Amino acid sequence: MVPVSPPAALGLHTSDVRELVVAAVTSRHTRFAEAHEVSGSRYAMGFGSQWLDLLVDVHDELRRRGYRTYRLPPAGYKLPVVNDCLVYVWRVPGSADAPSSFASSPTRVNVFHAPPLDPTLFEPGYTGEPEPGSSADVDGADLERVVRAATDSVMPLVLVMVRSTPRQLQSITWAVAELDEDAGTVNFHGQESIWTPEAVVANPTTDVEPFDSGTPQGPTVEPQEQEGSEPDA
Amino acid sequence: MRELPPGLFELPRASKVQGAFESARLTQARVRAGKNKADLAREVGVSAAAIGQYESGVNAPRADVLDRLAEALGVRPDFFAVGRPIARIDAVNAHFRSLRSARVSDRQRALATAALLWELTFTLERYVRLPDANLPQIKARMSPSDGAALLRMHWGLADGPVKHLVATAEAHGVVIAVRPLGEIDAVDAFSAIIVDRPIVVTTPRRSENVFRHRFSIAHEIGHLLLHSDSDGHSATVEKEADEFAAAFLTPAASMDVALPQRLDIAALDRLGRTWGVSPHSLVRRMVERGRTTESSARRAYQRLSAVADPTADPTRSYPGEVPTLLRKAAELAADYGVGAPALAEAMKISPGLVRDLLGEKDERPSLRLVSGNR
Numbered sequence: 001m002v003p004v005s006p007p008a009a010l011g012l013h014t015s016d017v018r019e020l021v022v023a024a025v026t027s028r029h030t031r032f033a034e035a036h037e038v039s040g041s042r043y044a045m046g047f048g049s050q051w052l053d054l055l056v057d058v059h060d061e062l063r064r065r066g067y068r069t070y071r072l073p074p075a076g077y078k079l080p081v082v083n084d085c086l087v088y089v090w091r092v093p094g095s096a097d098a099p100s101s102f103a104s105s106p107t108r109v110n111v112f113h114a115p116p117l118d119p120t121l122f123e124p125g126y127t128g129e130p131e132p133g134s135s136a137d138v139d140g141a142d143l144e145r146v147v148r149a150a151t152d153s154v155m156p157l158v159l160v161m162v163r164s165t166p167r168q169l170q171s172i173t174w175a176v177a178e179l180d181e182d183a184g185t186v187n188f189h190g191q192e193s194i195w196t197p198e199a200v201v202a203n204p205t206t207d208v209e210p211f212d213s214g215t216p217q218g219p220t221v222e223p224q225e226q227e228g229s230e231p232d233a
Numbered sequence: 234m235r236e237l238p239p240g241l242f243e244l245p246r247a248s249k250v251q252g253a254f255e256s257a258r259l260t261q262a263r264v265r266a267g268k269n270k271a272d273l274a275r276e277v278g279v280s281a282a283a284i285g286q287y288e289s290g291v292n293a294p295r296a297d298v299l300d301r302l303a304e305a306l307g308v309r310p311d312f313f314a315v316g317r318p319i320a321r322i323d324a325v326n327a328h329f330r331s332l333r334s335a336r337v338s339d340r341q342r343a344l345a346t347a348a349l350l351w352e353l354t355f356t357l358e359r360y361v362r363l364p365d366a367n368l369p370q371i372k373a374r375m376s377p378s379d380g381a382a383l384l385r386m387h388w389g390l391a392d393g394p395v396k397h398l399v400a401t402a403e404a405h406g407v408v409i410a411v412r413p414l415g416e417i418d419a420v421d422a423f424s425a426i427i428v429d430r431p432i433v434v435t436t437p438r439r440s441e442n443v444f445r446h447r448f449s450i451a452h453e454i455g456h457l458l459l460h461s462d463s464d465g466h467s468a469t470v471e472k473e474a475d476e477f478a479a480a481f482l483t484p485a486a487s488m489d490v491a492l493p494q495r496l497d498i499a500a501l502d503r504l505g506r507t508w509g510v511s512p513h514s515l516v517r518r519m520v521e522r523g524r525t526t527e528s529s530a531r532r533a534y535q536r537l538s539a540v541a542d543p544t545a546d547p548t549r550s551y552p553g554e555v556p557t558l559l560r561k562a563a564e565l566a567a568d569y570g571v572g573a574p575a576l577a578e579a580m581k582i583s584p585g586l587v588r589d590l591l592g593e594k595d596e597r598p599s600l601r602l603v604s605g606n607r
Contacts, residue, residue: 023523026494027523027526029494029495030494030495030496030524030525030526030529031525031526031529033495034495034496034525034529034532037496038532168494169494197494208393208394208491208507208508209393209394209396210394210506210507210508210509211394211395211396211397211398211447211507211508211509212396212397212509212551212553212554213396214396214397216396216397216400216401216552216553217397217400217401217404218397218400218403218404218553218557218558218561219363219364219400219403219404219406219557219558219561220364220404221361221362221363221364221558221561221562221565222361222362222565223360223361223362223565223569224358224359224360224361224362
């Protein structure tokens with residue numbers, strides 16, 4: 001059964017994974033954009049080579065927090081497993097139908113056929129505590145996960161899609177990806193944006209008065225009332 | 234019985250030595266002149282031990298020696314007289330910017346300048362009411378960024394760039410002076426609170442560029458707030474003062490919105506001109522806010538150095554960043570008949586030194602006697 005959305009797939013880990021993925025992607029983008037600018041390259045091949053670093057960055061960050069790893073054949077990429085779902089970060093090519101063509105290599109096809117790891121009773125991670133008053137129940141969620149792992153033959157895939165150019169990180173979205181075996185295309189469930197540049201690309205100086213605007217309100221000095229004018233008064 | 238340590242603020246009192254000689258005045262004049270005891274002794278024709286005895290109050294100089302001391306140190310003989318309040322430089326806590334290069338004698342010389350600035354302020358206050366010092370009380374162990382937020386609130390500053398920093402600080406009673414390089418160049422910039430009056434002293438090297446100047450002033454205000462009780466000679470307090478300055482001039486919440494997504498030098502330059510900070514400090518802020526890496530920042534610094542023009546954006550082009558408090562007070566005092574000569578008489582120094590402390594250039598022609606036998 002394919003989860004209807006990334007939050008449904010990742011459960012209680014959703015917000016932490018979202019935050020971690022955004023931090024990793026923006027950091028990696030900044031470094032490659034900087035490298036592109038410094039190199040003065042006319043071409044974007046160097047910039048595009050970040051795709052493998054994206055995979056490794058996110059895997060390493062999640063691994064550091066205790067999540068398990070699935071090694072994807074035949075290329076052997078290490079993918080993190082969160083709540084018995086694979087998380088794959090992909091920088092989307094520029095062509096219009098690119099997202100649905102994700103499964104364009106044997107390795108990427110295999111991501112849809114990854115068998116669940118051996119069940120564990122407790123999912124690792126750095127949170128897991130439900131909000132006070134929440135209907136979420138840790139024991140219940142773990143039980144559901146164990147049952148799902150036992151019944152499903154493959155792990156769901158949460159696909160993180162990054163769109164960027166050397167000039168700008170344009171968007172980060174994610175969705176649960178499902179392969180249409182007959183058509184060879186990928187369908188998305190619960191696709192949503194997890195980062196957009198709008199909040200930070202708006203000209204930050206337009207609404208702000210510069211430090212030197214207006215007339216300085218300097219110190220006010222007044223004559224002392226009780227003192228005479230003679231130095232020794 | 235042990236003698237009590239010297240107090241910061243010495244009121245007129247009976248002389249510790251014979252006559253009316255104030256020993257601390259000799260120390261003040263000597264260190265301000267940048268002379269050691271041996272040099273002064275040679276110049277005056279006494280032993281170095283005698284100078285030490287004068288300064289420690291064990292002995293007092295004879296009248297003829299007093300005159301020679303005054304001449305050698307460029308002060309009037311009655312400068313050494315008791316009867317005027319004096320800020321003892323051995324009791325002032327100050328924070329110096331250039332820790333590595335500052336020798337004790339350099340620090341003492343700078344402190345002597347600060348003490349004289351305080352005395353000028355004190356003298357002016359007999360005739361002119363200055364803004365009271367208005368700095369918030371900082372709780373122990375408060376972080377620099379919290380301290381910066383507290384000061385913004387205490388001074389009623391709106392969100393956004395700190396406008397006219399020097400004018401604002403002076404309006405809240407902080408005395409700010411830019412002293413010539415030869416006088417305090419070894420310590421670069423420093424601050425002290427002398428008898429409740431916060432004083433910040435900086436040099437043309439710091440004030441040459443308005444963005445560097447603002448950061449330096451904010452750094453010293455950070456010392457005044459955070460480190461008023463410490464002697465301040467450590468890299469840790471310097472780092473805290475830098476953190477304070479960054480948080481005060483460019484609060485994290487504002488920077489999270491305003492900073493570009495990547496190291497775009499042109500964008501940082503535009504942003505810096507709005508917030509009144511250098512692109513360098515914004516690059517540092519990007520590292521602190523997780524927008525870029527240390528290695529990228531290093532490359533950015535190299536690029537900034539390659540295009541830097543130290544003469545661009547001089548402080549003198551920004552009226553709100555030029556100190557005016559002491560000059561305004563002196564002008565008002567002069568309006569009431571207390572000009573530089575009267576202030577000089579009260580302080581027992583030369584009118585030229587008063588004008589110098591006020592940051593005025595002495596543009597009067599220099600006169601000299603010429604022989605009539607041509």
